[in-house]
Amino acid sequence: MRKLWTLLVIVMALSFVGCSQNTETKESSNGNNQTIDNSKTKDDVEDEMEAVELDIFQFKVEIVEQLDSLIADFESEYPYISVNLDTTGGGEDYGAALKARMNSGNMPAIFNVPGPTERQLWFDYLEDLSNEPWVEVTSAGLLDNITQEGKVLGQPMNIEGYGVMYNRTILHEAGITDEEIKGVNSLSALRELFAKVDTKKSELGLEATMGWSVGGTAWWVAAYHTFNVPFAMQEDPLAYVDELNNGTAIIAENERFDEFQNLIDTFIEYSYPDVGSIDYEKQYSDFAAGKTAFMQQGNWTINQLLEIDPELDIAFLPIPLGDGGKNDSIPVGVPNYWVVNSKLDDSVKDAAILFLNYIAMSERGHQFLIDDAKFIPAFTNVDATEADPLAQSILEYSSTGKTIPWVWHAFPAGMNETDAKQAFQDYVSGNKTWIEVLEFLDTKWAEKAQ
Numbered sequence: 001m002r003k004l005w006t007l008l009v010i011v012m013a014l015s016f017v018g019c020s021q022n023t024e025t026k027e028s029s030n031g032n033n034q035t036i037d038n039s040k041t042k043d044d045v046e047d048e049m050e051a052v053e054l055d056i057f058q059f060k061v062e063i064v065e066q067l068d069s070l071i072a073d074f075e076s077e078y079p080y081i082s083v084n085l086d087t088t089g090g091g092e093d094y095g096a097a098l099k100a101r102m103n104s105g106n107m108p109a110i111f112n113v114p115g116p117t118e119r120q121l122w123f124d125y126l127e128d129l130s131n132e133p134w135v136e137v138t139s140a141g142l143l144d145n146i147t148q149e150g151k152v153l154g155q156p157m158n159i160e161g162y163g164v165m166y167n168r169t170i171l172h173e174a175g176i177t178d179e180e181i182k183g184v185n186s187l188s189a190l191r192e193l194f195a196k197v198d199t200k201k202s203e204l205g206l207e208a209t210m211g212w213s214v215g216g217t218a219w220w221v222a223a224y225h226t227f228n229v230p231f232a233m234q235e236d237p238l239a240y241v242d243e244l245n246n247g248t249a250i251i252a253e254n255e256r257f258d259e260f261q262n263l264i265d266t267f268i269e270y271s272y273p274d275v276g277s278i279d280y281e282k283q284y285s286d287f288a289a290g291k292t293a294f295m296q297q298g299n300w301t302i303n304q305l306l307e308i309d310p311e312l313d314i315a316f317l318p319i320p321l322g323d324g325g326k327n328d329s330i331p332v333g334v335p336n337y338w339v340v341n342s343k344l345d346d347s348v349k350d351a352a353i354l355f356l357n358y359i360a361m362s363e364r365g366h367q368f369l370i371d372d373a374k375f376i377p378a379f380t381n382v383d384a385t386e387a388d389p390l391a392q393s394i395l396e397y398s399s400t401g402k403t404i405p406w407v408w409h410a411f412p413a414g415m416n417e418t419d420a421k422q423a424f425q426d427y428v429s430g431n432k433t434w435i436e437v438l439e440f441l442d443t444k445w446a447e448k449a450q
Contacts, residue, residue, distance in 0.1 A: 006389040018202045021058060044422070052081045055109035057101060059089035059336065060157075064298050066372035074355060079350045089218030090280055091419050109344055109352040112336040113154055115409025126153040127349055129342035134360035137381040145409060146337045154172040154337030155356050158375035161224050161394035161403070162298030163316035163330035164190065164210075170293040174200050185328035187262055187320040194270045197293045206291070211287050211295035213270040214424040221296055224408055225331070229263065229319050230256040232331055232404035241410050245449040252438040259321040261434045276428045284296050288312060299390035300335070302374045306388070315393040318402075325406050329398050333406030334378065392440030410449035421446040 064087050071083045075249070078424070086108070088097040095118065098111055102125070113119050113126070129135065129151040138156060147153040171181060173199045184190050198209045213221040233256050234240040243249035251257050272278050287295045288308035296319065305312055330337035338359075339350040359365040366382045369375045376391045379385055387395060398402055408416055421438055426432040432440065 011246050027263040031309065034044065040152040041223060043292045049139070050080070050348050052079055052082045054110070054348065054351045054355065055086065055106075056083060056110040056355075057086045057088070057098065058110075058112050058338075059087065059091035060300065061087055062303055064311055066303070066368060069372065070359075070368040071363065074358055075295045078351075078354065081354070088390060091219060091311055092351065095413070095417065101274065107341055107343060107430065109341050109348050110338055110355065113146065113158070113339045114336045114427075115334075115406075117410060117413055119148060119153060121413065122339070123148060124343055125339075125343055127342040127353070129340065129353070131154060131156065131358070132353065134357065134379060137379045138359070139378055139380055142334055144380050146339075154339040155360065156378035157336045157338060157395070158334070158369065158373070159332065159378055160298050160300055160335045160376065161316065161330050161332040161390075161397065162296070163319050164294050165287065165297050165301075165314055165390070166294050166317055167287065167292075168313040168315065170204060170206075170290060171197065173204060174293070181286075181317070184317045185261075185265065185320070185325065186323040188323060190374060191266055191318065193317075194266065194294070198270060205290065207291040208272045209293055210267065211268040211278070211280035211292040212267045212430050213275055213280075213283055214421070215276040216282075217281040218278055218283050219421045219425075220417070221280075221283070222424045223416045225298070226264070226296060226319070227406050227416065227420045227424075228265070228331055228406060229321060229404075230254070230260040233321055233326055237405055237407045238410055241407065245412070246443055247449075250442045251317035252435065254441055257320060257438055259311055259381060263319070263321055264424075264427070270294075281443045288438075299374070299376070299388075299394055301360060302388050302390050312389070316390065316397070327401075329402040330394070331406055332403040335406075335408075357383040364403055412445060415445060415448055419448075 006007050056067075058073075064085070067085055069083060069321070075081060077082055088094050094112065101108060101111075103246075107125075119126070124275060128151045130150075132152075134155060135152055142156045142159070146152065146156070166181065168178075168181070170195075176196060186194060194209055195301055197204070197206070201209060212221065212226075213219070231237050231240065234254075240249060240254075249425075250429065268275055281395065284293055284297060284301045284304050285308060286292045287297075288305040290309075294317075305314070311403060316330050318328050318330055338356055340349055340356070342349070344352075359368065360379050366377070368377075369377045369382055370386065374388045374391065376387065376394060384391070384395075395426070423432070425433065425435045426440070427437050
């Protein structure tokens with residue numbers, strides 16, 4: 001009945017006009033002939049549709065208002081579908097919350113899966129979306145992390161990037177030229193930039209030169225995004241993860257993690273004195289208000305930043321470990337995928353699929369992606385020429401091949417939100433030396449990879 005349902009919703013609900021008394025016979029997906037009464041109007045079809053309740057459980061706190069607006073328009077267009085939006089994120093453990101929802105029986109129809117590890121965990125709950133129209137217009141390579149056994153199991157939410165974000169206006173006030181900014185392609189160059197700003201903190205009105213945190217509601221900045229860098233800088237990142245999983249490599253003996261300490265020490269030196277407790281809101285609001293000149297964050301913060309100062313002149317610098325190589329690059333990837341719960345009734349699954357098509361294939365969905373959420377769209381049928389400043393910066397890095405991957409999606413479950421988080425907090429508090437941090441991570445990785 002799936003094709004028949006979709007035909008009724010999309011074709012009849014959007015295209016029927018007039019009151020012709022004709023009928024025609026269609027073949028459904030199970031081979032049975034179905035008679036469709038073409039005398040029915042759009043309103044007639046919608047009146048006959050059984051009411052459907054669609055639960056969406058997602059993690060992006062930055063786009064709740066924008067999603068609410070999109071959902072309101074979706075419900076207006078499809079009034080027999082009622083959508084409930086539930087969001088857990090901004091420092092809360094979405095993975096744990098999702099497991100609790102699933103185990104309680106209160107399963108969402110649409111939820112988020114970030115990549116291979118979670119894809120494998122929830123594989124039996126993921127509807128095959130291979131034949132949906134947006135698959136054909138998804139940018140090359142963006143479905144790789146959500147494809148298994150030849151099936152496309154999710155829709156990419158967007159493309160995101162992160163790095164050391166900088167306020168160009170403050171840097172100019174500190175006497176730093178655009179040429180100096182563009183020349184940052186090593187940790188040494190980044191430290192020079194930080195030091196130059198740091199000497200003028202008082203006259204610039206800065207609370208800290210850089211905003212970075214390993215605690216509060218911003219713990220994930222270090223535990224996911226900073227921790228990703230030495231993995232992304234490996235010659236073959238996924239092969240290195242496989243070596244860690246099978247015990248043929250260890251973190252404590254890897255050269256990239258020796259360099260990583262220098263990056264972490266730099267961030268600690270130029271960030272807040274209480275780097276172990278700075279929360280997410282303080283991090284982005286201080287940056288937007290001109291109280292910090294730099295912060296490690298991503299383009300998902302753009303709406304919150306521009307709400308505070310619509311005239312911000314901002315872009316990204318790399319997150320370098322040392323000198324040479326990919327130290328002139330930023331991490332770029334798909335942060336998460338929308339997936340449909342295969343365990344629910346067909347009517348609910350069909351409504352969920354309709355919502356994902358609404359995002360990717362409708363004019364209103366494109367407005368949500370570009371204008372509302374300020375996303376870099378994953379689809380080639382969306383015009384991104386009016387991208388915001390952070391999106392433009394990411395596109396510039398991408399167009400010149402200066403990107404490194406998001407690798408943590410392939411880590412053992414719990415490695416970031418539990419162990420990397422603890423490791424960073426122990427290091428900044430002095431509870432562990434750097435070598436003890438690396439040995440701790442090796443021990444936890446081996447336990448989780450079993």
